[in-house]
Amino acid sequence: MTAAKHQVRRAAREQSGRRPGGRAGIRDVAAAAGVSITTVSDALNGKGRLPDTTRRHVRSVADRLGYRPSAAARALRTGKSGLIGLTVTTYGEEPFTFTEFAYFAEMARAATSAALARGYALVILPATSQHDVWSNVALDGTVVVDPSDQDPVVSELVRQGIPVVSDGRPAGNLPVTAWVDNDHEAAVTHLLDHFAASGARRIGLLTGTGTDTYTRLSTAAYLAWCARVGQDPVYEAYPAHDPCAGAVAADRLLARPDRPDAVYGLYDPNGTDLLAAARRYGLRVPDDLLVICCSESTVYATTEPPVTTLSLKPGRIGTTVIQLLIDAIEGSPESRSALLSATAATTAAEGGRVMPTELIVRASSQRRSRSVTVNPPRRPQAADQ
Amino acid sequence: MTAAKHQVRRAAREQSGRRPGGRAGIRDVAAAAGVSITTVSDALNGKGRLPDTTRRHVRSVADRLGYRPSAAARALRTGKSGLIGLTVTTYGEEPFTFTEFAYFAEMARAATSAALARGYALVILPATSQHDVWSNVALDGTVVVDPSDQDPVVSELVRQGIPVVSDGRPAGNLPVTAWVDNDHEAAVTHLLDHFAASGARRIGLLTGTGTDTYTRLSTAAYLAWCARVGQDPVYEAYPAHDPCAGAVAADRLLARPDRPDAVYGLYDPNGTDLLAAARRYGLRVPDDLLVICCSESTVYATTEPPVTTLSLKPGRIGTTVIQLLIDAIEGSPESRSALLSATAATTAAEGGRVMPTELIVRASSQRRSRSVTVNPPRRPQAADQ
DNA sequence: GCCAGCCGAAGAATCCTTTCTGCATCGCTG
DNA sequence: CAGCGATGCAGAAAGGATTCTTCGGCTGGC
Numbered sequence: 001m002t003a004a005k006h007q008v009r010r011a012a013r014e015q016s017g018r019r020p021g022g023r024a025g026i027r028d029v030a031a032a033a034g035v036s037i038t039t040v041s042d043a044l045n046g047k048g049r050l051p052d053t054t055r056r057h058v059r060s061v062a063d064r065l066g067y068r069p070s071a072a073a074r075a076l077r078t079g080k081s082g083l084i085g086l087t088v089t090t091y092g093e094e095p096f097t098f099t100e101f102a103y104f105a106e107m108a109r110a111a112t113s114a115a116l117a118r119g120y121a122l123v124i125l126p127a128t129s130q131h132d133v134w135s136n137v138a139l140d141g142t143v144v145v146d147p148s149d150q151d152p153v154v155s156e157l158v159r160q161g162i163p164v165v166s167d168g169r170p171a172g173n174l175p176v177t178a179w180v181d182n183d184h185e186a187a188v189t190h191l192l193d194h195f196a197a198s199g200a201r202r203i204g205l206l207t208g209t210g211t212d213t214y215t216r217l218s219t220a221a222y223l224a225w226c227a228r229v230g231q232d233p234v235y236e237a238y239p240a241h242d243p244c245a246g247a248v249a250a251d252r253l254l255a256r257p258d259r260p261d262a263v264y265g266l267y268d269p270n271g272t273d274l275l276a277a278a279r280r281y282g283l284r285v286p287d288d289l290l291v292i293c294c295s296e297s298t299v300y301a302t303t304e305p306p307v308t309t310l311s312l313k314p315g316r317i318g319t320t321v322i323q324l325l326i327d328a329i330e331g332s333p334e335s336r337s338a339l340l341s342a343t344a345a346t347t348a349a350e351g352g353r354v355m356p357t358e359l360i361v362r363a364s365s366q367r368r369s370r371s372v373t374v375n376p377p378r379r380p381q382a383a384d385q
Numbered sequence: 386m387t388a389a390k391h392q393v394r395r396a397a398r399e400q401s402g403r404r405p406g407g408r409a410g411i412r413d414v415a416a417a418a419g420v421s422i423t424t425v426s427d428a429l430n431g432k433g434r435l436p437d438t439t440r441r442h443v444r445s446v447a448d449r450l451g452y453r454p455s456a457a458a459r460a461l462r463t464g465k466s467g468l469i470g471l472t473v474t475t476y477g478e479e480p481f482t483f484t485e486f487a488y489f490a491e492m493a494r495a496a497t498s499a500a501l502a503r504g505y506a507l508v509i510l511p512a513t514s515q516h517d518v519w520s521n522v523a524l525d526g527t528v529v530v531d532p533s534d535q536d537p538v539v540s541e542l543v544r545q546g547i548p549v550v551s552d553g554r555p556a557g558n559l560p561v562t563a564w565v566d567n568d569h570e571a572a573v574t575h576l577l578d579h580f581a582a583s584g585a586r587r588i589g590l591l592t593g594t595g596t597d598t599y600t601r602l603s604t605a606a607y608l609a610w611c612a613r614v615g616q617d618p619v620y621e622a623y624p625a626h627d628p629c630a631g632a633v634a635a636d637r638l639l640a641r642p643d644r645p646d647a648v649y650g651l652y653d654p655n656g657t658d659l660l661a662a663a664r665r666y667g668l669r670v671p672d673d674l675l676v677i678c679c680s681e682s683t684v685y686a687t688t689e690p691p692v693t694t695l696s697l698k699p700g701r702i703g704t705t706v707i708q709l710l711i712d713a714i715e716g717s718p719e720s721r722s723a724l725l726s727a728t729a730a731t732t733a734a735e736g737g738r739v740m741p742t743e744l745i746v747r748a749s750s751q752r753r754s755r756s757v758t759v760n761p762p763r764r765p766q767a768a769d770q
Numbered sequence: 771g772c773c774a775g776c777c778g779a780a781g782a783a784t785c786c787t788t789t790c791t792g793c794a795t796c797g798c799t800g
Numbered sequence: 801c802a803g804c805g806a807t808g809c810a811g812a813a814a815g816g817a818t819t820c821t822t823c824g825g826c827t828g829g830c
Contacts, residue, residue, distance in 0.1 A: 068520040070816050072817095073818085135456065410786065422788095435808070462789085
């Protein structure tokens with residue numbers, strides 16, 4: 001009979017003291033310590049009302065047996081897995097983008113640290129992936145990097161009640177829980193002012209054909225600045241995900257009849273692209289051409305000449321994103337008030353937080369002196385903290 | 386009474402058709418479809434003996450209800466979570482290393498893709514982290530990048546019966562399931578031969594003070610090559626995890642009385658470090674100094690001059706590591722035979738697989754021509770495939 | 771001396787899915 | 801027509817930890 005068989009199996013397990021699987025379970029600890037399962041759970045988790053003697057005893061027995069609670073069982077029972085999804089946009093089949101390597105690496109590094117400090121781990125999940133992969137892993141929340149307009153993954157997650165925080169303002173009206181972004185308008189405006197202060201008369205822009213918010217906002221800020229100071233815009237746009245197109249676009253920009261005497265490149269490789277193009281046209285940097293690009297790469301400190309860069313401080317972004325997300329997951333009361341106050345202080349959007357950028361001034365953007373100086377972090381007037 | 390209370394709750398749930406929690410469970414699907422829980426499970430998983438009509442009906446009902454099986458419950462029942470740990474070595478508090486950004490990013494990207502293609506997701510877990518984080522997530526297997534001598538995490542995982550595959554030969558006698566590495570000796574030897582063919586008379590080395598296998602093997606290969614051709618070794622070692630120390634070491638190397646006329650730098654930033662140092666000493670590259678460094682960064686294609694790099698092909702490493710790991714997890718019979726044959730073909734070590742490197746020849750290592758050429762991938766004689 | 775109340779700990783339900791086992795029913799063959 | 805195999809599906813037992821509820825025993829107050 002079935003019942004009989006089960007009884008036999010259970011009896012065998014209780015005798016052996018170890019489950020047939022090999023690893024010790026909470027039952028084994030309870031039996032070895034001479035207490036109940038409840039007591040073991042309470043002792044190990046610091047709950048319940050137990051005298052310290054019992055607690056210590058149970059802990060020592062658990063240690064001796066090498067007991068590790070089953071993460072799957074705990075997740076099932078408590079409904080929390082301690083896992084946070086890190087969603088990255090994809091071009092083609094491959095996760096990550098070429099143009100944002102350094103940014104993403106630094107962002108992910110900081111996010112990993114921040115999550116770990118609060119007991120969470122990060123799961124890498126490309127946005128374009130089968131649904132089954134997404135539902136195969138229990139997530140407490142998700143970070144989305146640069147979500148596209150009507151991201152189906154985000155909608156699905158929100159529908160399931162899973163908090164979603166995005167790096168980058170959500171396009172369209174994506175229902176994210178919160179978002180973090182740089183103040184791109186302020187950054188570009190400040191940078192163009194810096195160019196002008198260095199004597200630039202006609203400032204060019206190397207931008208992208210993509211519709212992501214970063215590209216949109218930065219380009220808009222450039223156009224607005226041009227309109228304000230009365231300069232004709234001079235720019236070239238290229239598909240940013242193509243690793244070769246940047247060099248070509250830089251070349252086109254310097255080949256124009258209305259050649260700019262200063263160029264800002266929106267993407268990481270644009271600095272070297274522009275230096276190479278300048279060499280081809282016999283232009284000296286910074287004497288004939290001022291150059292700045294947005295990059296997190298340290299190579300620009302040692303190029304010839306060193307290139308001024310705009311850093312988006314991805315580390316701070318990653319840390320903040322994780323903090324907001326975990327606050328939302330744990331429903332901390334602090335999170336709500338913090339979010340609200342940040343909202344009030346920065347923008348009318350809900351749950352948004354704007355972070356300052358940093359202009360790292362090097363030789364390529366200064367006509368007078370070639371000495372390397374570093375500006376103090378710039379904070380947009382609207383940012384909190 | 387308790388029993389009565391429970392009965393009431395259960396009855397309420399069965400009436401509502403939806404669990405109070407909000408999301409639909411398998412019970413709800415079964416009730417809505419008018420079949421049993423078993424039938425739902427079998428229909429959705431393609432198991433059991435069911436006519437296609439039933440299968441389709443159940444699937445349509447599940448879709449309509451937006452049913453997603455609970456990953457936690459499935460993991461608990463099946464014992465497989467579909468999660469693979471990606472362990473990264475840490476310096477100080479922060480995960481990832483500064484000197485290996487590009488390598489690690491590319492490796493992780495490829496590993497993520499490869500894992501996803503086989504239905505697994507990657508969890509980022511720094512090696513130095515509390516045990517509780519490790520036991521809080523159910524892992525089917527783990528990838529370890531450059532494990533240190535007596536890595537306690539690896540031992541613990543192996544003790545628990547979790548497969549571990551390492552990127553880099555395990556130091557000491559760490560009991561990993563398998564490992565993947567480049568043929569560093571062959572790579573360095575080939576590279577030094579290339580230097581010599583370009584006319585180098587005294588080749589220097591920029592190496593690290595670390596004890597990791599990469600540094601050890603590469604340095605040993607350099608020393609062996611020097612001994613073979615009768616050249617006095619000329620090298621500087623510095624702590625590779627310090628982002629500034631490389632520039633200083635490059636400077637020291639070129640300041641020596643027995644200044645080399647060619648230098649190989651083991652770490653990613655060494656190319657720019659050496660170019661900058663050469664400028665300071667008025668040395669022209671490649672006329673007065675030949676330069677090669679080991680790097681995955683694309684910036685060396687556009688430096689002045691472009692720098693020859695040794696690529697470890699991290700993408701191939703990442704893919705292979707994941708394949709070996711998943712084969713081990715799923716106990717595929719193919720894995721065992723493949724492993725054995727690879728072992729026989731390459732080295733006496735167990736479960737090791739050696740991958741070819743690629744020398745990307747650019748202007749900095751050729752005295753005659755400045756034209757950019759790319760060597761075909763070099764395959765060490767021992768490598769399979 | 772008795773009872774209220776607290777302390778320490780055990781029992782059992784619960785989380786949700788997979789899967790083993792087994793019961794009907796139907797058609798077919800001998 | 802009886803018996804037998806195949807088919808379609810249901811019941812219920814894991815799987816391992818958390819936690820709500822309960823219960824016995826001991827102490828202190830009156």
